[in-house]
Amino acid sequence: xxxxxxxxxxxxxxxxxxxxxxxxxxxxxxxxxxxxxxIRLKSREGVSAxxxxxxxxxxxxxxxxxxxGVAVLINDRxxxxxKLKADGVHIGQEDASIQEARQILGxxxxxxxxCHDSRHLALEAGEGGADYVAFGAFYPTQTKDxxxxxxxxxxxxxxxxxELPCVAIGGITVENANPIIEAGADFIAVSxxxxxxxxxxxxxxxxxxxxxxxxx
Numbered sequence: 001x002x003x004x005x006x007x008x009x010x011x012x013x014x015x016x017x018x019x020x021x022x023x024x025x026x027x028x029x030x031x032x033x034x035x036x037x038x039i040r041l042k043s044r045e046g047v048s049a050x051x052x053x054x055x056x057x058x059x060x061x062x063x064x065x066x067x068x069g070v071a072v073l074i075n076d077r078x079x080x081x082x083k084l085k086a087d088g089v090h091i092g093q094e095d096a097s098i099q100e101a102r103q104i105l106g107x108x109x110x111x112x113x114x115c116h117d118s119r120h121l122a123l124e125a126g127e128g129g130a131d132y133v134a135f136g137a138f139y140p141t142q143t144k145d146x147x148x149x150x151x152x153x154x155x156x157x158x159x160x161x162x163e164l165p166c167v168a169i170g171g172i173t174v175e176n177a178n179p180i181i182e183a184g185a186d187f188i189a190v191s192x193x194x195x196x197x198x199x200x201x202x203x204x205x206x207x208x209x210x211x212x213x214x215x216x
Contacts, residue, residue, distance in 0.1 A: 005181050005212040006035035007205060008167055009070075010191040011057075013042055013143045014049075018060055024201050025061055028194055029068045031205030035187060036110075037065045038090050040075035044144050051080065058084040071110060078104040088112070088131070093121065098128045112167065116148035119157065126164045133158075134189065137170020138180060142192045146170055152183045159184030173197075174207045181212055188212070 009028065015021045028034065039058055041049035048054075054074070062072045062084055071088065074081040078089045078101040088110025089101050096104075101111045112132045113125040122133040135154055137146035150170070158166045168185035173193035180188055190208065197204035 005185055006033060006187050007208055007212065008036045008038065008169075008187040008189040009034055009194060009205075010038045010040050010143075010169075010189055011061075012191060012195050013040065013044065015041065015057055018057055021057075022060055022064065024195060025064060028201035028205050029065065029070065031202035032209035034065075034068070034070050034205065036071045036073060037061075038073045038075055038189070039086070040090075040143075040191075042075065042144070046144070048076065054080055055084065058086065062086060073110060073112065078109075081105060081109070090114070090134070098125065098130055102129065114169075116146075117150040117154065118148075119154060122158065122164075122166070123162075126162065130164070132165040132167055132187070134167040134169050136168060136189070138168055139171025139173075139176055141171040142196075152179055155180065155183040155185050159186075174204055174211070177208060178211055 041054050065072050072086045073088045073090045074086050075090050076095045078096055081089045082104055090112045091101060092114040098111055110131045112134060113130045115122040115125055115133045115135055125133050135150045138150050155168060165186040167187040167189050168180045169189035172180060172188050172190050177188055194201050194204040
């Protein structure tokens, strides 16, 4: 595999201190290439933060990311993505459809779809007009109780036969990212592996970029 792999950041599931997180985000974005930031404010049990909290945080951090050339997506909510002038939305299997998201956000918005461990769901998402599909979880994760355990060879199969970009998600850290990168993920989605990294967010992003750039 020699295609480029890039970092897809996901916010912590709970942000109580907006100032502290804004600082952490700036640090992370100074650490190296970041393709995307998904604002996902949802408890481990799947309970979303109140809309006004999502909007407050979005208004603070979206300009910071976009000024760095980072695309910002809102988890689940195309309506809030439109309100916040985000670049798109990431939807799960139980959320708004791709078509509904397009109706709200327009054809130029990014729409990504969670496909768990299912190649069938991913192919359906691609046929439905998704801009990327997300497979996972690949490892145990601190941010949610995953519905499925994805196999790494799914990434290799997808890369061999399908042009649509794939995102690997779920428990990825500096220490365990390399097999995912080598298997063919176009993007690796990381949350706690960056925000809780012992060396800090900037160091985590730097180390992940080193791993991605060494693929060849």
